[in-house]
Amino acid sequence: MLRLLTLLVLLLISAVTASPFSPPSPIPLIIWHGLGDKYDSDGIKGVGELANKANPGTFVYNIRLSEDSETDARATFFGNLTEQIQQVCDDLSSHPILSTAPSVNALGFSQGGQFLRGYIQRCNKPPVKNLITFGSQHNGIAKYQSCAPGDWICKAWVALLRGNTWSSYAQSHLVPAQYYRSIDEETGEPSEEYLENSNFLADINNERKVKNKEYAEKLSSLDKFVMYMFEDDTTVIPKESAWFAQTNIASGEVIKLRDRVIYKEDWIGLKKLDEKGGLEFKTTPGGHMQFEDKILLEVFETYFSSKAAGWGGAKEWMQDIIEL
Numbered sequence: 001m002l003r004l005l006t007l008l009v010l011l012l013i014s015a016v017t018a019s020p021f022s023p024p025s026p027i028p029l030i031i032w033h034g035l036g037d038k039y040d041s042d043g044i045k046g047v048g049e050l051a052n053k054a055n056p057g058t059f060v061y062n063i064r065l066s067e068d069s070e071t072d073a074r075a076t077f078f079g080n081l082t083e084q085i086q087q088v089c090d091d092l093s094s095h096p097i098l099s100t101a102p103s104v105n106a107l108g109f110s111q112g113g114q115f116l117r118g119y120i121q122r123c124n125k126p127p128v129k130n131l132i133t134f135g136s137q138h139n140g141i142a143k144y145q146s147c148a149p150g151d152w153i154c155k156a157w158v159a160l161l162r163g164n165t166w167s168s169y170a171q172s173h174l175v176p177a178q179y180y181r182s183i184d185e186e187t188g189e190p191s192e193e194y195l196e197n198s199n200f201l202a203d204i205n206n207e208r209k210v211k212n213k214e215y216a217e218k219l220s221s222l223d224k225f226v227m228y229m230f231e232d233d234t235t236v237i238p239k240e241s242a243w244f245a246q247t248n249i250a251s252g253e254v255i256k257l258r259d260r261v262i263y264k265e266d267w268i269g270l271k272k273l274d275e276k277g278g279l280e281f282k283t284t285p286g287g288h289m290q291f292e293d294k295i296l297l298e299v300f301e302t303y304f305s306s307k308a309a310g311w312g313g314a315k316e317w318m319q320d321i322i323e324l
């Protein structure tokens with residue numbers, strides 16, 4: 001009942017503020033921020049404002065693990081990703097507005113990109129229409145980031161990660177360890193310890209013997225999956241992970257997604273998506289997470305416009321509510 005009331009109030013507000021000739025409303029946008037950031041940071045708020053500049057009336061929800069912003073920032077470093085993704089699934093599927101939207105668009109920054117993929121593959125309620133990721137680690141990381149000289153907290157953190165990556169402690173408590181991926185440098189095959197212990201990436205990329213068919217079905221149901229790689233990214237090692245490529249950091253050899261078995265045998269639906277024209281590989285200048293508003297505006301206009309979404313907006317919402 002409370003939910004219904006909230007919705008009616010929201011609809012009333014949008015009915016009052018909408019002009020009679022307004023174009024169809026854009027579908028909502030969910031944003032998952034990166035490591036060390038928080039859902040209510042100025043940067044993330046600014047992204048939501050840009051989304052509204054490009055597509056006025058966009059309802060934006062910044063994904064969070066806690067309403068308290070410090071706790072939310074902490075959860076980008078510490079936690080069990082299985083539980084974190086489940087919590088986000090529960091939050092979105094019970095959200096008064098998002099749960100009634102026929103679909104949403106999704107934008108992931110850095111690690112938030114692969115976590116959104118986790119949301120899509122495991123839950124997808126509400127379903128994502130277009131997924132855009134910037135500098136994400138879809139094929140994991142092969143090295144932990146280097147720290148600025150004198151940054152002892154960072155150094156202690158990286159030392160903890162390095163020494164314990166495959167321990168059950170790290171795999172259930174330290175976030176980057178759960179998307180660390182190591183390969184046998186001779187054969188290029190994923191390492192045994194990775195396949196055995198990875199709490200997130202080996203599962204979400206369906207690399208184990210037993211495949212989860214739902215992962216491929218859900219991911220290939222996207223309209224578009226657009227992956228941006230930062231041209232001069234030195235934070236993500238290897239940067240080609242943003243495009244699902246595998247880099248052998250010993251030899252420097254890069255195997256592109258379309259030449260990899262995850263694609264050829266279509267473990268997670270990327271081939272199917274590609275064949276229907278839904279997979280895009282893009283680059284953007286600069287280092288990790290360095291970009292101009294211009295790029296984001298272009299992305300929002302190209303992929304998130306209400307024309308691209310083809311959704312009747314409030315009218316359909318109203319219909320859903322009447323049927324409740």
Ligand SMILES: *[C@@H]1O[C@H](CO)[C@@H](O)[C@H](O)[C@H]1NC(C)=O
Pocket residue numbers: 080081082083168171172199
């Ligand atoms: C992470 O959480 C899930 C769900 O609670 C649990 O089943 C799993 O064992 C945890 N992972 C690790 C590595 O402890």
